[in-house]
Amino acid sequence: MKTSSLSGGAACPLAAPRLYETDILRRAAGNTLRPGGLTLLQEGLQRVNWPAGTRVLDIGCGTGTTAAYLRQTQSLQAIGLDLSEQLLAEGAAANPGLPLIRSRAEKLPIADGSLDGMTCECVLSLVNDPLGTLREFSRVLKDGGQLLFSDIYRRRNITNQELPDNCCFAGATSRERLLDWLHKAGFTVQLWQDRSHLLAELAARLAWQNGSLIEFWSQFAANGDGRPMQQAVKAMRPGYCLVVAAKQG
């Protein structure tokens, strides 16, 4: 998926070529590069208190689709942040004047307590230190500021050791641990919804467009064999969730 924070990518099969910078994912997922496109953002916006003018940062913005949407349809002061120079350049060309920042999610170039809201979709499962990253999100949010979040999670709680070391899905965690991380980072969870069907739709589209999921993964496996990755991902029964959480005052 897209990310602002694919650090340590040398061991990741999605690092070369970077999945989120290829047309393979974009053909299946569209410009948002995540399950459901703008669907979960639109649903989450119904649950947050972001009046016009609210300062919102989109973590892992890719080409800035979410930030542009928030500015154009919600009149928010939205800023995008991503690590990919390629996607940011594409976004700047498509939306001249759209404020986009190049940075990692783990260390934001943003002052303490300066944001009213954050969006982070299909990114946290890719960072090396998800709890530290959530604490970083909490740092830059004002008290009561809200995080609109979606990501892959494990519906079968196997350990990382059961996945190949180089599997990015290893970053997906269980519902319980994710909620625990949010709590430890100083968030109160206001909404948790399972939206696994959106991940299934994306997987089905990837299978359709690439011949099969194994053939999809094979394009990124170091040895050209996508079967271990497919088996490992299937074993964890990946799901997808929508979360809204508020920074505790």
Added chain:
Amino acid sequence: MISLEEAQQWACDACGKPLVMREVVFLYLNGTFHVDLPACSECDFVFINEELATGKMAEVEGILEDK
């Protein structure tokens, strides 16, 4: 996937018209897929061969059924 050359070897049993490649939309459990498949140039009846039905389509159905 069925090639154009293979599609041109078939004709619609009902209409007797040759098959042509058409963009077909599959809907299954809220999943939507656009794909080029051979269809009758007269009645638009779509031809799905066994390889596609038991291969890629079966996998996609299984994914969408969350099996």
